[in-house]
Amino acid sequence: xxxxxxxxxxxxxxxxxxxxxxxxxxxxxxxxxxxxxxxxxxxxxxxxxxxxxxxxxxxxxxxxxxxxxxxxxxxxxxxxxxxxxxxxxxxxxxxxxxxxxxxxxxxxxxxxxxxxxxxxxxxxxxxxxxxxxxxxxxxxxxxxxxxxxxxxxxxxxxxxxxxxxxxxxxxxxxxxxxxxxxxxxxxxxxxxxxxxxxxxxxxxxxxxxxxxxxxxxxxxxxxxxxxxxxxxxxxxxxxxxxxxxxxxxxxxxxxxxxxxxxxxxxxxxxxxxxxxxxxxxxxxxxxxxxxxxxxxxxxxxxxxxxxxxxxxxxxxxxxxxxxxxxxxxxxxxxxxxxxxxxxxxxxxxxxxxxxxxxxxxxxxxxxxxxxxxxxxxxxxxxxx
Numbered sequence: 118x119x120x121x122x123x124x125x126x127x128x129x130x131x132x133x134x135x136x137x138x139x140x141x142x143x144x145x146x147x148x149x150x151x152x153x154x155x156x157x158x159x160x161x162x163x164x165x166x167x168x169x170x171x172x173x174x175x176x177x178x179x180x181x182x183x184x185x186x187x188x189x190x191x192x193x194x195x196x197x198x199x200x201x202x203x204x205x206x207x208x209x210x211x212x213x214x215x216x217x218x219x220x221x222x223x224x225x226x227x228x229x230x231x232x233x234x235x236x237x238x239x240x241x242x243x244x245x246x247x248x249x250x251x252x253x254x255x256x257x258x259x260x261x262x263x264x265x266x267x268x269x270x271x272x273x274x275x276x277x278x279x280x281x282x283x284x285x286x287x288x289x290x291x292x293x294x295x296x297x298x299x300x301x302x303x304x305x306x307x308x309x310x311x312x313x314x315x316x317x318x319x320x321x322x323x324x325x326x327x328x329x330x331x332x333x334x335x336x337x338x339x340x341x342x343x344x345x346x347x348x349x350x351x352x353x354x355x356x357x358x359x360x361x362x363x364x365x366x367x368x369x370x371x372x373x374x375x376x377x378x379x380x381x382x383x384x385x386x387x388x389x390x391x392x393x394x395x396x397x398x399x400x401x402x403x404x405x406x407x408x409x410x411x412x413x414x415x416x417x418x419x420x421x422x423x424x425x426x427x428x429x430x431x432x433x434x435x436x437x438x439x440x441x442x443x444x445x446x447x448x449x450x451x452x453x454x455x456x457x458x459x460x461x462x463x464x465x466x467x468x469x470x471x472x473x474x475x476x477x478x479x480x481x482x483x484x485x486x487x488x489x490x491x492x493x494x495x496x497x498x499x500x501x
Contacts, residue, residue, distance in 0.1 A: 157197035160501040165189040165260045167462075167493025175470075175485020187211055188493070189260040191227070201234040205246075209259075217300035219321070220245060220277040224300065227275045238284045245277045249292040249327040251342030252360035252373035254406045260495060264446050264466050266406050267426035268375050271384040273299060276323065290329040298323040298346035298353070315381070315396070316350040323347075338362040352380035352398075367412040375404040387430045390439050390472075390482060399431035416453060422446040432475075439476045443469045450495075460495045 165188040172181040191209040198204055207228040214223040222229065222245055230244025254262070254269055278296030285291060298321040299306060323346035330339040340360040347353035356377040363370045379400045382388045387400035404427070410420040424444040430437050448464040466489040476482040 158501060159195045161193040162498045162500055163191045163260050164496045167491045169489055169491045171489040173487050176483040203232050205230055218302045218305045220297055220300045240282045242280045247274055249294050249325045251327050251340040251358035253362050253371040254373050263464055264444060266404050266424040267442055268377055268402055268404055288331045292327045294325040296323045298348060318347050318350040336365055348381045348383055354379045354383055369410040371408045373406040377402045386428050401429040403427045418450040420448050437475050438473050440472050458497055464491045
């Protein structure tokens, strides 16, 4: 038996060697000789994990709970492929990975695009990227925001398309995009829950324009945007945001105003309140968002986010106010390390949902609130 085993091994050695020789013909993209190219490659691993305790109170409902949660986990890769060509990719692991029927990528793939520097002032982006919506709440990566306001909580931020940015001067930058307005076909997104007069458009497209401004030695900055997206044939969403940021020494203040008129309700809040079996039409959302940050010391930073969001619906040709939500998120950050950005935080999240008399009396709505306490860490880790 042992003799047969050794004979078999001796007979296989030439074939194993031949296989290894063939495999070696396929050279890696980054060989030892090209190790200097690693300086053009960036790999990040972003994490936010927290321990949370929460309560919910509304009508005759009450529940609470305690748990650990991975709020954000993502791997990002970017590379400089050429003097004028860069590549960007980000996979968020705690999002569904189902392939979307319109853009043919999993929803967990947030970024997969190239940008081409056509000139010193003009850049072109192609692929799945972030829409050029304005405001500073939208500027923050989801890792850094414990609670978004209602529009951003329900908005589709990452879609496929093309865009250009033009740096007019040191103080002004303009952006323009043509994108898919969604990642799924309408029938896959809404199923049978459609209005009778709704039809799939030839192209569900979004047109986005924005302007970034800087004033008074960068102490005051702005991000304004205006967009239109058609969700169905001849009906769409008109969305604009006015974002402002003031920074001076240890203090940073940010204020956003959002207005979204939706001929077909894309956020779903009004549809849920109306409780009908069709998608709501002519929904309106108006929001305010304020965030203040203050660097208390090199290791401690405090911040406070305040938000309101009002939802309206066209009911019997009358614009009815249905609900206003309020939010507050005071947070304390502690950064113990100088050479690496790992932040521990303690935060309270309070959300209050106040329905109007019309919604209570005619739609059966009732006020409710949600309260959370979170302790955790945020770690945007640069691996390479």
